[in-house]
Amino acid sequence: MSRPIRTRRQATLASLAAELGVSRTTVSNAYNRPDQLSPELRRRVLETAKKLGYPGPDPVARSLRTRKAGAIGLLLTENLSYAFRDPVALGVLEGIALACEDSGIGLQLLPAGPGNDDVSTVHRAGVDGFIVYSVPDDDAHLAGVLQRPVPTVIIDQPLIDGVDRVGPDDEAAMTSIANHIIELGHRSIGVLCMRLSQDRNDGPAPLLRQHQAHYHIQRTRLNALATTFDNVGVDWSTVPVVERFDHTVADGASAAAELLEAEPQVTALICTSDILALGALEEAVRRGLRVPADLTVTGFDGIADAERAGLTTVHQPVKEKGRAAGDLLLDPTRTTGTAPGSAQVITLETELKIGTTSAQPRTTEQHWFGL
Amino acid sequence: MSRPIRTRRQATLASLAAELGVSRTTVSNAYNRPDQLSPELRRRVLETAKKLGYPGPDPVARSLRTRKAGAIGLLLTENLSYAFRDPVALGVLEGIALACEDSGIGLQLLPAGPGNDDVSTVHRAGVDGFIVYSVPDDDAHLAGVLQRPVPTVIIDQPLIDGVDRVGPDDEAAMTSIANHIIELGHRSIGVLCMRLSQDRNDGPAPLLRQHQAHYHIQRTRLNALATTFDNVGVDWSTVPVVERFDHTVADGASAAAELLEAEPQVTALICTSDILALGALEEAVRRGLRVPADLTVTGFDGIADAERAGLTTVHQPVKEKGRAAGDLLLDPTRTTGTAPGSAQVITLETELKIGTTSAQPRTTEQHWFGL
DNA sequence: ATCGGCTTCTGAACCGTTACGGTTCCATTC
DNA sequence: GAATGGAACCGTAACGGTTCAGAAGCCGAT
Numbered sequence: 007m008s009r010p011i012r013t014r015r016q017a018t019l020a021s022l023a024a025e026l027g028v029s030r031t032t033v034s035n036a037y038n039r040p041d042q043l044s045p046e047l048r049r050r051v052l053e054t055a056k057k058l059g060y061p062g063p064d065p066v067a068r069s070l071r072t073r074k075a076g077a078i079g080l081l082l083t084e085n086l087s088y089a090f091r092d093p094v095a096l097g098v099l100e101g102i103a104l105a106c107e108d109s110g111i112g113l114q115l116l117p118a119g120p121g122n123d124d125v126s127t128v129h130r131a132g133v134d135g136f137i138v139y140s141v142p143d144d145d146a147h148l149a150g151v152l153q154r155p156v157p158t159v160i161i162d163q164p165l166i167d168g169v170d171r172v173g174p175d176d177e178a179a180m181t182s183i184a185n186h187i188i189e190l191g192h193r194s195i196g197v198l199c200m201r202l203s204q205d206r207n208d209g210p211a212p213l214l215r216q217h218q219a220h221y222h223i224q225r226t227r228l229n230a231l232a233t234t235f236d237n238v239g240v241d242w243s244t245v246p247v248v249e250r251f252d253h254t255v256a257d258g259a260s261a262a263a264e265l266l267e268a269e270p271q272v273t274a275l276i277c278t279s280d281i282l283a284l285g286a287l288e289e290a291v292r293r294g295l296r297v298p299a300d301l302t303v304t305g306f307d308g309i310a311d312a313e314r315a316g317l318t319t320v321h322q323p324v325k326e327k328g329r330a331a332g333d334l335l336l337d338p339t340r341t342t343g344t345a346p347g348s349a350q351v352i353t354l355e356t357e358l359k360i361g362t363t364s365a366q367p368r369t370t371e372q373h374w375f376g377l
Numbered sequence: 378m379s380r381p382i383r384t385r386r387q388a389t390l391a392s393l394a395a396e397l398g399v400s401r402t403t404v405s406n407a408y409n410r411p412d413q414l415s416p417e418l419r420r421r422v423l424e425t426a427k428k429l430g431y432p433g434p435d436p437v438a439r440s441l442r443t444r445k446a447g448a449i450g451l452l453l454t455e456n457l458s459y460a461f462r463d464p465v466a467l468g469v470l471e472g473i474a475l476a477c478e479d480s481g482i483g484l485q486l487l488p489a490g491p492g493n494d495d496v497s498t499v500h501r502a503g504v505d506g507f508i509v510y511s512v513p514d515d516d517a518h519l520a521g522v523l524q525r526p527v528p529t530v531i532i533d534q535p536l537i538d539g540v541d542r543v544g545p546d547d548e549a550a551m552t553s554i555a556n557h558i559i560e561l562g563h564r565s566i567g568v569l570c571m572r573l574s575q576d577r578n579d580g581p582a583p584l585l586r587q588h589q590a591h592y593h594i595q596r597t598r599l600n601a602l603a604t605t606f607d608n609v610g611v612d613w614s615t616v617p618v619v620e621r622f623d624h625t626v627a628d629g630a631s632a633a634a635e636l637l638e639a640e641p642q643v644t645a646l647i648c649t650s651d652i653l654a655l656g657a658l659e660e661a662v663r664r665g666l667r668v669p670a671d672l673t674v675t676g677f678d679g680i681a682d683a684e685r686a687g688l689t690t691v692h693q694p695v696k697e698k699g700r701a702a703g704d705l706l707l708d709p710t711r712t713t714g715t716a717p718g719s720a721q722v723i724t725l726e727t728e729l730k731i732g733t734t735s736a737q738p739r740t741t742e743q744h745w746f747g748l
Numbered sequence: 749a750t751c752g753g754c755t756t757c758t759g760a761a762c763c764g765t766t767a768c769g770g771t772t773c774c775a776t777t778c
Numbered sequence: 779g780a781a782t783g784g785a786a787c788c789g790t791a792a793c794g795g796t797t798c799a800g801a802a803g804c805c806g807a808t
Contacts, residue, residue, distance in 0.1 A: 016526055018793090018794055018795085019794065019795060019796095020794075020795085028757075028758085029757065029758045029759075030758090030759095030794090030795080030796090031757075031758060031759080031796080031797080031798095032756085032757060032758075034795070034796060034797090035756095035757085035796095038796080042755090042756075042757085043755095043756065043757070044755085044756065044757095047756085047757090061524045061525050061526050062500050062524065063500075063794075063795060063796090064441075064793085064794050064795065065500065065501050065502055065503040065504075066437060066440045066441045066446060066503045066793085066794080066795090067441050067763090067793070067794035067795040067796090068501070068794080068795055068796075069437045069501075069503055069763095069795090070435075070437045070438050070441050070763050070764065070765085070793085070794080070795070070796095071762080071763050071794085071795050071796045071797080072763085072795090072796065072797095073763075075437060075503060076498070076501045076502065076503075077485055077502070077503075079483070085474075085478060086471075086474035086475070086477070086478055086484070087471045087474050087475050087478070090461075090467050090470055090471040090474065091467075091471070096461050096462075096467075099461055100457075100458045100461040100462070103456075103457035103458050103461065103486065103488075104457070104458050106457070106486075106488055107456065107457055107458070107488040107490055109488075110488050110495065110497075110498050111488065112450070112485045112486060112487055112488065112498065112502055113457070113485065113486040113488075114448055114483045114484065114485040114486075115474065115477075115483060115484040115485075115486070116483055117474075117477055117478040117480075117481050117482065117483065117484075119478055124481065126481075127447070127481055127483065129433050129434075129436065130436050130439070130440075130447045131436055131447065131448070131483055132436040132437045132440055132446060132447075132448075132503050133436075153432050153433065154432055155387055155432050389763095389764055389765085390764065390765065390766095391764070391765085399787075399788085400787065400788045400789070401764090401765080401766090401788090401789090402766080402767095402787070402788060402789080403786085403787060403788075405765070405766060406766095406786095406787085409766080412785095413785090413786075413787080414785095414786060414787070415785085415786065415787095418786085418787090434764080434765065434766085435763090435764050435765065437763090437764080437765090438763070438764035438765040438766085438793090439764080439765055439766070440765090440793095441763090441764080441765070441766090441793050441794070441795085442764085442765045442766040442767075442792080442793055443765085443766065443767090443793090444793080
């Protein structure tokens with residue numbers, strides 16, 4: 007394959023037109039509107055283009071003129087490499103990608119890892135819109151995105167007035183888990199939750215921290231638990247909540263260990279994600295606790311590994327979530343201007359999946375048998 | 378959050394400059410070179426910008442002027458959604474993402490699924506370079522990429538003269554597996570391979586098809602096997618090779634079934650990927666064949682699931698592969714022009730991992746014991 | 749002969765920015 | 779009191795296209 011050596015200067019549409027003795031318009035038409043010029047001339051244009059090594063209209067210049075970049079940006083505050091490992095994030099990503107493929111639109115992953123305060127990447131991204139996936143309320147990159155005059159859809163969190171949002175009804179979902187646990191008879195529970203704030207806190211999350219959580223979803227889920235358990239007489243302020251900054255099975259295990267060490271009387275461990283719950287299951291094995299006989303464990307998300315493990319959890323349709331966000335953003339019928347109050351909020355169905363990791367606590371069990 | 382209602386027309390750098398009574402240059406400097414103007418004026422510029430709802434310099438216009446898009450494009454011929462499910466592709470993706478994050482560069486996934494002949498998405502992508510991952514030799518999108526006057530790095534395949542390439546030494550890797558199998562004493566083998574061409578062929582792949590394979594890597598791997606086995610007197614033309622278009626465990630299983638049905642005497646199944654091999658293992662169980670006592674199975678790639686299964690395979694560092702490609706593409710010391718002959722070829726180390734799925738065939742075993 | 753309509757091509761405006769090479773002005777320095 | 783130098787700001791020319799309202803030419807219909 008002989009690639010022409012770059013001459014002094016890349017050929018442009020103008021130089022090609024000059025070479026051919028036609029107008030720039032005509033060359034442009036040769037590429038974009040073949041019906042606007044005679045087949046013969048078009049052939050000559052394309053042929054000369056090849057001869058001159060003209061690679062076709064410059065995408066950036068075209069974008070400037072047409073005001074279309076042909077791509078959308080995806081902002082997630084985690085490192086990209088993490089996103090490729092988390093099953094939930096991957097599902098969302100897949101859904102978004104599906105929507106993009108259908109529209110023939112590129113999907114630009116923005117480098118905006120945590121601790122990276124440089125918002126310029128967001129300002130420099132030539133995209134027609136943004137999808138923001140699960141970032142904290144006070145995220146600087148998100149603020150940068152909202153400044154841009156392009157449509158934006160937020161998945162999961164945060165909830166921002168006037169901005170489209172796609173996500174599950176976390177409150178209802180978590181409440182359904184709480185009710186399940188309550189119906190089983192558990193009154194001594196513990197909770198493992200994900201990062202509540204940008205500042206690392208691997209340990210107990212006191213009430214104040216729970217209320218001030220920068221992650222809307224975690225806040226909502228904890229609130230749902232608090233309300234539901236308070237209603238049946240369990241004083242939420244006495245319920246141990248252990249937080250982990252990183253989101254791995256190992257962290258779930260260590261959180262479970264920490265909690266069970268401090269509060270051995272706990273009969274049910276409610277986790278705000280399946281990953282944490284899988285860790286809790288591992289830790290239970292390590293401690294010789296039988297699940298669910300000695301300890302009930304529940305998750306959240308409904309990932310494949312959780313199903314394999316028979317975890318009691320709430321399933322949310324992650325792929326559909328990404329898909330819905332993509333479709334919403336790319337919906338051509340919507341005007342790009344974010345007229346105040348016109349924001350769409352799409353709430354996705356969740357489903358309580360009762361697996362083999364939840365059962366009545368032993369004391370209650372005896373009570374039932376005694377009936 | 379009150380977002381200003383868009384006025385008749387978006388404010389631009391020029392209108393902002395007019396409003397302030399300063400030159401456009403000055404406004405530009407306020408954003409890009411704060412040291413070029415007094416702090417006081419800069420403050421005024423930014424303040425007025427906020428008042429007018431000017432969102433900062435337009436990324437596309439800036440890109441046109443600076444000739445930098447701040448993103449690279451990633452081309453893979455599979456559907457994006459597939460890529461998010463294949464462990465090898467994910468590893469590569471993760472590596473690339475890592476490199477991008479380090480450079481603060483966006484990663485644009487291009488929608489170019491199979492059967493999508495529309496190359497325009499490649500032509501429309503405003504990116505500073507391309508990474509092409511594992512596409513067939515005659516891929517139309519790849520041709521489009523190579524036309525673009527930006528640097529390109531190809532991962533795995535195809536091998537193109539004058540274009541940077543990152544990949545393992547497939548020939549050496551496959552040869553090491555072949556030698557392992559030969560040393561164990563196997564002489565009656567079968568092969569399961571991945572797609573050899575864009576046209577679907579779920580079934581036997583005769584010699585001609587093997588040689589004409591559009592996927593460079595599969596061709597190389599099969600060739601390595603052919604050469605090595607021919608050398609020890611196994612007539613390659615008699616070795617059954619079964620091809621699968623889709624790349625799933627289920628397809629591996631069905632391919633194994635097809636092959637073992639037709640050639641029950643086979644004692645070793647060499648697969649060109651771990652996924653196929655995992656399928657073969659499943660099929661062996663289904664048939665009541667003990668692995669490795671009755672059947673030896675080998676894979677290629679060294680994915681996590683393979684390790685878990687104890688699969689004998691060749692490990693290749695997928696993450697490092699993506700990383701190397703990203704680093705190579707983003708390397709600022711390299712000139713962007715692809716001077717002929719200056720293409721870099723990075724070959725990655727592979728490692729033969731002998732697991733618990735390979736052993737001597739039974740007849741040989743008896744022979745050995747009989748010594 | 750005139751007119752309308754079609755095809756084919758053109759000229760000029762415009763998209764919003766940054767690079768480049770100034771100019772202006774004031775404070776130092778000798 | 780002129781020369782020097784730096785800080786602050788500016789004007790112009792790209793960057794490489796697309797788009798729109800015509801112009802020119804040709805043809806058949808009136």
